[in-house]
Amino acid sequence: MTSPIILAVDTPDLDIARRWIDATRASIDVYKLGLEFFLSHGIDGIASIQNETGASIFLDLKLHDIPNTVSKSAAVVERLHPRFLTVHASGGRAMVSAAVNAVTTTSITAVTILTSLSENDLAEIGFKGSAFTTAQSLAQVAVDAGATSIVCSPHEISGIRSVVGDAIEIITPGVRPADETGSDDQMRTMTPAQAIALGANFLVIGRPITSRWSQGSQAMADRAAEIVESIHK
Numbered sequence: 001m002t003s004p005i006i007l008a009v010d011t012p013d014l015d016i017a018r019r020w021i022d023a024t025r026a027s028i029d030v031y032k033l034g035l036e037f038f039l040s041h042g043i044d045g046i047a048s049i050q051n052e053t054g055a056s057i058f059l060d061l062k063l064h065d066i067p068n069t070v071s072k073s074a075a076v077v078e079r080l081h082p083r084f085l086t087v088h089a090s091g092g093r094a095m096v097s098a099a100v101n102a103v104t105t106t107s108i109t110a111v112t113i114l115t116s117l118s119e120n121d122l123a124e125i126g127f128k129g130s131a132f133t134t135a136q137s138l139a140q141v142a143v144d145a146g147a148t149s150i151v152c153s154p155h156e157i158s159g160i161r162s163v164v165g166d167a168i169e170i171i172t173p174g175v176r177p178a179d180e181t182g183s184d185d186q187m188r189t190m191t192p193a194q195a196i197a198l199g200a201n202f203l204v205i206g207r208p209i210t211s212r213w214s215q216g217s218q219a220m221a222d223r224a225a226e227i228v229e230s231i232h233k
């Protein structure tokens, strides 16, 4: 069974990334590498992580441009065959579809509304509905265009699930284990078990696991295993 945890490998350091992945492989199958890592190490850096660790990659590039440019960019990434590649749903139907058509096995993952945007921010840039209803309609358009996974806040899981159906994979950050002290800068968090019970397929978790690195690789491995176990209890 695939682990529901995606580790957010938020480091620009290739060697640390490799060690974090090695330390947690027993509990985690998919690893999120983002722009910071990609801009530091490029396609070759991602390929070396894949070759050395055998991990599946969630490539979080959040592509957003005209369809032709997104198509060509997704085609460059295609040779890595990441498990997931993110695009902004607000790029529109043709853009999402261009990404979908440029890849084969990769799931195009639509990011709806960034949770860093407040309702006021959305109104200011011209969105008419609430963050929640806008996220629902963006998810619907993206899925119609061929996206097979969606990133959303844990609080939007049920609402998004009701419009996209059961076949779409829902991936959510903003998750914190019940025994974690403090929630870093994450607001309105949920526990892993709550998010899975609401219908999330994958949870993106970073610091609750990676912060254990200072205590050694076994501490990090143990924390990842504990979190997976807390979901299955």
Ligand code: C5P
Residues within 6 Å of the ligand: 008, 010, 114, 115, 116, 153, 173, 174, 175, 184, 186, 204, 205, 206, 207, 208
């Ligand atoms: O360390 P933490 O568990 O907060 O990491 C969560 C990961 O998910 C980070 O890589 C962060 O950029 C990403 N993310 C998020 N909230 C969103 C979207 C993405 O925390 N709304």
